[in-house]
Amino acid sequence: MKSGVILVNKPSGYTSFDIIAILRGVLRERRLGHAGTLDPMASGVLPVLAGTATRAMDLIPDSDxxxxxxxxxxxxxxxxxxxxxxxxxxxxxxxxxxxxxxxxxxxxxxxxxxxxxxxxxxxxxxxxxxxxxxxxxxxxxxxxxxxxxxxxxxxxxxxxxxxxxxxxxxxxxxxxxxxxxxxxxxxxxxxxxxxxxxHGFRLSECLELEKIRELGSSAWDSLIPTDRLFECYPTVSLGKAQARMYKNGVRLDSGRVSGAVPGILRVYSPEDGFLGLCRVENGELTVYRNFWTR
Missing domain, CATH: 3.30.2350.10 (Pseudouridine synthase)
Structure with a gap:
């Protein structure tokens, strides 16, 4: 499953849901959602979450x-x-x-x-x-x-x-x-x-709607990794055994994880890259949101 963020320069005259409906047809993917509604008359940056990135919808940090x-x-x-x-x-x-x-x-x-x-x-x-x-x-x-x-x-x-x-x-x-x-x-x-x-994404990074239509399924090549939504959080890297436990929802001893400072962190492993978010408190590292897929 392809997952990440597609950045669209929404044209004036379309609702944000219009864009989702169009992308579902072009990309042949039902699992899409937008982050931040734009009124029909407005244009500009509309981040569209795809695949497991839709799990981030309620977690994206507030930013100007x-x-x-x-x-x-x-x-x-x-x-x-x-x-x-x-x-x-x-x-x-x-x-x-x-x-x-x-x-x-x-x-x-x-x-x-x-x-x-x-x-x-x-x-x-x-x-x-x-x-x-x-x-x-x-x-x-x-x-x-x-x-x-x-x-x-x-x-x-x-x-x-x-x-x-x-x-x-x-x-x-x-x-x-x-x-x-x-x-x-x-x-x-x-x-x-x-x-x-x-959400930290700039207009210069966005694809025009007509360009997405022109690219068709090749628009997937412009997918931005999900972890860019969470760049404000520190990172932590897990070893192979720890990563397996994280994927299965097992709590880890944060004292055994290098760099596990209290708060919300981005979780990575050398084998699988970005796994998701964790919360570190009271000496434990727990899954906050798992974005990993097989």
Whole structure:
């Protein structure tokens, strides 16, 4: 069984699940899942997990993501992007300095209200389901982190611009743009979104969807090893007998394993390479998630 990560540059107009459905047909592999949803209007880095790598879905460490977002001032939309319906129009025309003046307020640890058109659940129901029914519900602000927020372009005549953003998981760029525009005294909405970094993978590493279709089953040659998802963890190498015990779920004495520091570690063996993840605590090395296959 082939396992690993296929990096796709998702085109605008496709849902993340559309990409999975296409890849299942092209690669003739059912065991696929994506790590990090992109809205249909967004494009960019979409990591697709294949084979046993799908076991990593709930274990991938949180890391910052990076985006290039275009925006247009003068109106707000129900979806907070220009694919929706206009909710308000107006607001004063802004200068580049008006926008730059408020950006520091949206850098660092900040609170953000998730948009109504989002997959956040309230009382077991997705917010977008409430929105489609025209129902308003109380939403809880969430803490996010914006590490970098840079205005790289602004045209005062068209009242349109571009932001480059590095932020924590769970940040809604649509909401960020709406908040920035309002704080500066206008209205605004996201007009396009490109994700350039996700889970440490960069846009330059991604395959275009049409290229994957063209390659067919040869796209498997572009598979990235599963262990790249866990590069933030230290590594440990097991001997032949220890590796056999690990594969069978046997707990090991961590004192007999060189480099077995407390915490989560990547596990390797000279014969089989990457085996999975382990947890070291209280003098024991236990299987955290086994990715090894025969």
């Amino acid at each position: 993501k990076e985006y290039i977002a275009d925006f247009k001032l003068g109106a707000s939309y129900d979806t907070l992007d220009t694919t929706g319906r206009i909710a308000e129009s107006g607001g004063k025309e802004l200068s580049e300095s008006d926008i730059r003046a408020v950006l520091p307020e949206f850098t660092g640890e900040i609170s953000q209200l998730p948009p109504m058109y989002s997959a956040v659940s309230v009382n077991g129901v997705r917010l977008y389901e409430y929105a489609r029914r025209g129902e308003a519900v109380k939403r809880q602000e969430r803490q996010i982190r914006v590490s970098r927020l840079e205005l790289t372009f602004f045209d005062e005549a068209s009242q349109s611009g571009r932001l480059e953003i590095k932020c924590s998981k769970g940040t809604y760029i649509r909401s960020l743009i709406d908040d920035i525009a309002r704080r500066a005294g206008s209205l605004g909405a996201m007009s396009s979104l490109l994700r350039t970094v996700s």
